[in-house]
Amino acid sequence: MxxxxxxxxxxxxxxxxxxxxxxxxxxxxxxxxxxxxxxxxxxxxxxxxxxxxxxxxxxxxxxxxxxLPNRPYTTTGWRRYFDFDTDHKVIGIQYGVLLVALFLIAGLLAMFMRYELMQPGRDLLNSAQYNRLMSLHGTTMIFVAVATIMGAFGNYLVPIMVGADDMAYPRLNALSFWFVPPVALLLVGAALAGGFDTGWTGYPPLAAVTKLGALFYNLAFLTIGFSSILGAINIITTVITMRAPGLSWGRLPVFVWSIIGTAILSLLFTQFIGLAMLMIILDRVAGFGFFDPARGGNPVLYQHVFWFYSHPAVYVMILPGFGIALEVISHFARKPLFAYRWAVAGMMGVVVLSAVVWAHHMFVAGMSEKLLIPFMVTTELISVPTGLVFLSALGTIWRGKLNLKTPMLFALAVIFNFLIGGITGVFLSDVPVDMHLQDTYFVVAHFHYTIVGGGIFGLFAGIYYWFPKITGRMYNERLGKIHFWWMFIAFNLTFLPMFWLGIHGMNRRIADYVPELGGLNRWVSLAAFVLGASFILFVYNMVRSWVRGEKAAANPWGARTLEWLIPSPPPLHNFPSVPEVVDDPYGYGVPGTVHARLSPSPSPASD
Amino acid sequence: MSSPAHANQAAHPYPRLYINRLGFWLFLFSESMLFAGLLATRFYLQGIQRPAELSQGLGLAITVILLLSSLTAYLSETYITYGDRPRFLRYTLWTMVLGTVFLVGVAFEWYAAFQHFPPWTPFGTVFFSMTGMHAFHVLSGVVLLGLIYYNGRRGAYGPQDAWPPEAVVKYWHFVDVVWVFFYAALYLVV
Structure with a gap:
């Protein structure tokens, strides 16, 4: 400490x-x-x-x-988790625990929101309090969704899956983690400083004049942006330069590909959220006129800059979820990943197209009408590469011998949920339909289906899948399955009715609604409480298993990728010597093949 | 490396210098997006308008100075890769001097700009944010050059160990190239 x-x-x-x-x-x-x-x-x-x-x-x-000479690093044991430790595995756990804690807190905030929305009229919160709660919930969840899989699993597993002993820049890696605790402090600070009521998007003109808490929000976003960029540089460099001999690009596990796609997006687009936040801060603090028409500015500029990052950012949240889902589905269907190359091409296609779709968030913002149709077309086009990822998943499931363990259930749920999220996205990208649905609960349902249904379910698939590897202990399978069905059913019962609420005109970000929608809102709230309660079981299972679970074998799933060839948990520097990759990671059903060999003789290069 | 010894690292086919260069270029790509955003903002908010009060002479002068500093930075890097420490130090110092002169020029520019188009006016917003962000990078570049100079005087770096000077000089060139775009966008558009 x-x-x-x-x-x-x-x-x-x-x-x-x-x-x-x-x-x-x-x-x-x-x-x-x-x-x-x-x-x-x-x-x-x-x-x-x-x-x-x-x-x-x-x-x-x-x-x-x-x-000056640097101080030697001597920390050992649990204290390493509270120190500037450069081991990628320590950093992965630091990210994972901190962000899952934030996830649970932000989820608790949603419970209060649903309590308020249980019936028409005001009961628990006044509208100002509701707005602050909603903004804090949204912002925290966005940070969680952007950073958790990348930070926790990206750090922990990418070096192992490419056969390296650590990231390319271990100290930079530690630095990118230690940017995150200040973000958590800022969010708490924002709440203490009166909160902010701008939603997670923080649009001006409101954001430039509202309470002090909004400034904390700007600074928090700037900080986590730094962290993402540094992490992205590290991941890309690691994968390019640290792959084990024989690990050609065509043999790279699909999860690593998804993390590369994510890192490219973070590397290039995060600068724009930094710029947007900087402009707001300059407007607010130094009297600049970016967004104030009286000083020659234009509030729509903010939306352009903001969404130029924030739309790619939704793929930062989703792609790792896809990667984990494909990875888990192949290992648990005991089949080679169907159309591996097309799945990778699909993910890279999403990366490229995500740069040219941002203005579909702004169909009613008053931008030039000439831009409406082009952005509608590019947005709908993005379902093509996404479809490739889906076909890969379906083709792998097809006639597979499915081993329905908890990770597999979550991975299949990613496919199910994201299908609903993706198809409703087509409606929202359609200009006339969007004019009706903009800022309604249809949008809320859509992005919860994509980000929670895809990204967060993917995160849980990953947590259960790699839990034995990371902790060295087995989680309780029965509790895991109960948690899955509980969360999955409650999630769908919560968010599916929201589409209907949105079509009937329930506005998002507002503490009240027309009385006719009361019945369904009561239903949604009750389902949301059930959903919230499912995480108690999850936390219980994780904590108990981490402390007292039975010891896990090195490869409890019989999977082929590199991380399962070494003990659980992996030792410092991961591999006894440089592994040699000899075949495809997903070659299930081909007798006698392995993905990689750990050569028994120590590497001649190790000093 | 002060981080724990990396047993396997030498077995990887890429030398450390290559890894450092790759990461550094990725960082520059990322940075260039920030400047591209500012550049786009200039045209989004102000089109191609330009106030007549902008001091063309001063703008041209500091641009020439900054471009000259790229030459001295290049010489400094070249000399350390050939192991010529005195010239390396001399040109590093020259680069710092020219960078500082540039910053002083920006300060004069700002002083004049405050009279005609302060930051809370339409052109002032883009002018001060662009020159400010750029000057901040020049300032950080001067600080980094100072570190290189300080360590170089104490005997650090040589033909086999030229990465820190190389990185700082690359950064310096990058900041110069950004200014070429910003200068054109602020001073030369009709």
Whole structure:
């Protein structure tokens, strides 16, 4: 814990320096020394730097820049999880535990929202409180959906699946994780500073004038953006340069491909969310006029910049879910992944097309009408590469000998749920239909079906699938299956009726609705509570199994990919020597073949 | 490397220098998207309007200075790869000096701009955000050059160990190229 306290202390010093610098600068320019919002920004930026330096960048990294010797890293045991540890497996667990905790908290917020919506009229919350709760729920869940699979499984498994001993840049990897705790603190801080009521999209003009909490939201998004970009650089470089001998691109597990696609999206587009947040901060704090028409700005600009990131970001949330689903389906259907190359091409097609679809979020925003049809076409076009991924999944299931363990159930649910989410997306991309459905519960149902139904169900498939590998213990299969059916049924009972509510004009982001929709809303709320309760079982199963579960074998699923060839949990540096990849990862049913061999002789290159 | 020893690393076919270069280029790609966003914003908000008060002489002068600094940066990198430490240090210092002169030029530019189009006016918004973001990168480049200079004086780097200077110089070139676009978009459009 010492590094965390050191980070906090240095962060506090940094914040004080930032405020001091601001006051001096303002006095120098003849302004009154103190102004709250610029002070918050300066305190945060300097405080963040102080935190990162204190938590380990200074001791293990930055001293080298000044020619000083870096301190040796000696932390062992559980304390490694609270230190600047460069082992990708430690970082993966850090990401996973922190973000799943955030996921549960944000889910709890949704319970309060559904309680308010259980009947027409106001009962628990006033509309301002509802808006803040809704915004915090949305923003936190977006962060969770963007970062969890990439951060936890991307870090933990990609190096192992490509046969490497760690990421290409272990210290950069640790740095990208330690950006995330400040994000969690900012979200809490936003709630304490009066919350923010802009939804997760934070549109101006409201976002540039509303409560202080909105500024925290901007800073949180900026911070997690840094983390994503650094993580993306690391993942891409790792896969390109650290693959084991024989692991050609055509033998790369499909999960790794999905993470590469995700990393490309994060690398290129995250800059735009940073830019959008920066522009809002400049408007708000320094009086710039990006979005204020009175100062020559245009609020629609924000939507362009914001969605130029945020639409690709939904594929950042979905692609890893696809990757896990395909991976798990192949291993549990005991069949080669059908049309592997087409599935990869489909995921890369999604990556490319995602750059040219952003304005379908803006059909009613007042942009040029000439843009409506082109964006409708490109958006509908994206169902083609997505369809390739689906065909690959279906072709693999077809006549497979399905082993319906919990991970497989979740993976199949990804396919089921995302089909509903994807097809309703076609309606929303259609301009005339969207004019009716914009900002209704139809949209809410659609994106919960895609992001939760695809991304989060994929996350759970991954958690159950790799739990024995990561913890070295087996989860309780019976509880896992109960959790699956509980979550799956409750999820569909919650979100399927929302399509109907949306078509009948129930607005999203509003604490009240017309009384005629009361009956169905009561149903949705009850189903949502059941859905929420399912996670109690999940947490119980995970915690209990992690502490007391039976020891897991190295390869409990009989899978072929590299991570199952080494002990559970994997030792430091993963492999005793460099593995040699000799065949396809999915060649089930071909007798006598293996994906890779761990050569018994130690590598001649190991010093 | 101070991180735990990497037993397998040497077995990978790519040398460390290649890995570093690849990651660095990815970082530059990512950064270029940020500047592309600012560039697009300039045209989205202001079209091709340009106030007459913009000081063309000053703009041209700082552009020439920044481009010259790319030449000195290039020489600095080249000399360290040939092991010529004194010239490496000299040209690193020259690059820092030229970068600092550029920043002083931007400060003068801002001083004048505040009189005519401050940040809360339409052109001021794009002008100050673009030059500000760029100047921030120049400033960080000068700091990084300072680190290279400091370590170089203490005997670090050589023909076999030229990656830190190479990275900083690449970064410097990148920031220069960005300015070529920004200069054209701010000063030269009709």
């Amino acid at each position: 010492k590094p965390v306290f050191k980070g906090l202390a240095w962060g506090a010093i940094g914040a004080a320096l930032g405020v001091g610098l601001l006051v001096l600068l303002r006095l120098f320019f003849g302004l009154p020394g103190w102004k709250l919002e610029p002070a918050v920004v300066m305190a945060y930026l300097f405080g963040l730097s102080g935190w990162l330096l204190g938590v380990g960048v200074w001791d293990y990294w930055a001293r080298g820049w000044l020619g």
